Amino acid sequence: MAQVKLLGFWYSPFTHRVEWALKMKGVEYEYIEEDRHNKSSLLLESNPIHKKTPVLIHNGKPICESMFIVEYIDETFKGPSILPKDPYDRALAHFWAKFLEDKSTVAIDILLHLGEEQEKAKEEVYEMLKVLDNELKDKNFFVAENFGFADIAANLMGFWLGIFLEVSGVTDLVTSEKIPNFCAWRDEYVNCSQVKDYLPPRKDELLVYFQLARARIEAAASAKK
Amino acid sequence: MAQVKLLGFWYSPFTHRVEWALKMKGVEYEYIEEDRHNKSSLLLESNPIHKKTPVLIHNGKPICESMFIVEYIDETFKGPSILPKDPYDRALAHFWAKFLEDKSTVAIDILLHLGEEQEKAKEEVYEMLKVLDNELKDKNFFVAENFGFADIAANLMGFWLGIFLEVSGVTDLVTSEKIPNFCAWRDEYVNCSQVKDYLPPRKDELLVYFQLARARIEAAASAKK
Structure with missing residues (x-):
C-alpha cells in the first residue's frame, strides 16, 4: 500500500494545492480520482464530517481541508519550506x-x-x-x-x-x-x-x-x- | 509603550480566546476596550481588511483573527504549548x-x-x-x-x-x-x-x-x- 494517497478531483483548485505541495517536497504519492456523483467509501470514511475532497491519507491516517493538508505536508516532509519560519x-x-x-x-x-x-x-x-x-x-x-x-x-x-x-x-x-x-x-x-x-x-x-x-x-x- | 496590546470587546468569545492564550503563557499586556459604534483609528489601521476585533499588537505589528493570534502567541512566547507538536x-x-x-x-x-x-x-x-x-x-x-x-x-x-x-x-x-x-x-x-x-x-x-x-x-x- 502506498504510504501517501491523495483523493481528489483533477479539475479542482483545492486538490491542486495539495498536489503542488507534494510535488514541491518531492513526495511520491498515489492519486485517486473521486467521482463527484458516487463518492468512494474511502472518502466518506476519511472525511465523515464534510465528505469533501481533497483528503490526504498518510500511513493510514486521513487529513482534510486543502490548506491544513499543505501545512501538514510542510511539517512532515523535507524540502523547501512552504510556511515562513518567523x-x-x-x-x-x-x-x-x-x-x-x-x-x-x-x-x-x-x-x-x-x-x-x-x-x-x-x-x-x-x-x-x-x-x-x-x-x-x-x-x-x-x-x-x-x-x-x-x-x-x-x-x-x-x-x-x-x-x-x-x-x-x-x-x-x-x-x-x-x-x-x-x-x-x-x-x-x-x-x-x-x-x-x-x-x-x-x-x-x-x-x-x-x-x-x-x-x-x-x-x-x-x-x- | 506596552510591547503587547490587545484591542477587543470584553464580552466577546473571540477576544476571550486571545486573553486566555496570553494568560496561559503569562504574557503581560495592555487591554484596550473598543467601542463597537465608534471603532478606534488604531483598530481601523491595524485591521484594514476586516475592521474587526480582536487585534493583537506586538512590538508595533498587528496580528488579526482570534485563532491566528492564539497560534502566534503559542509560537512567540514561552510557557505551556497550545498547539500539539505532532x-x-x-x-x-x-x-x-x-x-x-x-x-x-x-x-x-x-x-x-x-x-x-x-x-x-x-x-x-x-x-x-x-x-x-x-x-x-x-x-x-x-x-x-x-x-x-x-x-x-x-x-x-x-x-x-x-x-x-x-x-x-x-x-x-x-x-x-x-x-x-x-x-x-x-x-x-x-x-x-x-x-x-x-x-x-x-x-x-x-x-x-x-x-x-x-x-x-x-x-x-x-x-x-
Whole structure:
C-alpha cells in the first residue's frame, strides 16, 4: 500500500494545492480520482464530517481541508519550506490564505449561476479583487519576498478564475483599467517558475471540462423557461 | 509603550480566546476596550481588511483573527504549548478549530433573531451540535488527551452558547436527552481547571450584557409591528 494517497478531483483548485505541495517536497504519492456523483467509501470514511475532497491519507491516517493538508505536508516532509519560519510572517500567511479561502467559493458562483445571481457573484468577487489589488501593489508574493503558503492558496484567483470567466463569457470584471495591480500580479504569478512548473499542464482540458459544465448549466436553465 | 496590546470587546468569545492564550503563557499586556459604534483609528489601521476585533499588537505589528493570534502567541512566547507538536495532531487541532469557527456565527444568530429566523438558526446549531456530540463521545478534549488549541476555539460552544440560550429563552436545544455527549463534555469543560481558571469571572455581568442586548432586539421588533 502506498504510504501517501491523495483523493481528489483533477479539475479542482483545492486538490491542486495539495498536489503542488507534494510535488514541491518531492513526495511520491498515489492519486485517486473521486467521482463527484458516487463518492468512494474511502472518502466518506476519511472525511465523515464534510465528505469533501481533497483528503490526504498518510500511513493510514486521513487529513482534510486543502490548506491544513499543505501545512501538514510542510511539517512532515523535507524540502523547501512552504510556511515562513518567523511567527509574524506565519500569521500573515495564515491571514491571507484564509481570506483567499473564504472568498473563493464566490468565484465559482460566476461559473455556476446565470443572470441576476451571476451579477451578484461578480460584484462580490470584484469587492475581493479590489482588496487584493490594493494589497498586491508592487508585490509578487503575499508575504515578504518569498513564494509560499498564501501563494498556493491564491491558485483559484490567479489561475482558475480566468478559466471561469472565459467559459462564462465575462469580460468586464478583471481588466487592467479597473484592477491594474491584481492583473500585473496574476501575469507574474502564472509565469514565475515557482508557479508555472506546478500548474496543471492541461489548460485545454480544464477549459473543455468547465465549458461543458457551463453548457450543461445553460441548457438546464433554457429547459426551465 | 506596552510591547503587547490587545484591542477587543470584553464580552466577546473571540477576544476571550486571545486573553486566555496570553494568560496561559503569562504574557503581560495592555487591554484596550473598543467601542463597537465608534471603532478606534488604531483598530481601523491595524485591521484594514476586516475592521474587526480582536487585534493583537506586538512590538508595533498587528496580528488579526482570534485563532491566528492564539497560534502566534503559542509560537512567540514561552510557557505551556497550545498547539500539539505532532503534525497529525496539529492538523486535527486546526480542523476542529476551523469547524468550531465556521459554525460559531450561527450560535450568535439565536441571540440576534426572533421567530422564524431564530428557528432556522436553532436548526443549524443543532446540526452542528450533533456532529460535536458524536465526536465528543468519551472525550474531554478535541485532540488526544491534552487541552489545547481546539478547546480554546470551543469557548463559544462550551460557555457563551449557554448564555445566548438563557437570555433568548431557548430551553429545548441543548438537553442531555438529545445530545448527551455534548452536555457531558460541556459540564466537564466549564469545570476543568484548564478552562475554569480562564473563563470570564463575571458570568453575571455577561448575562446582564446579553440580556440587555436581547431586550433591545425584542423592543425594536415590537416597535415595528
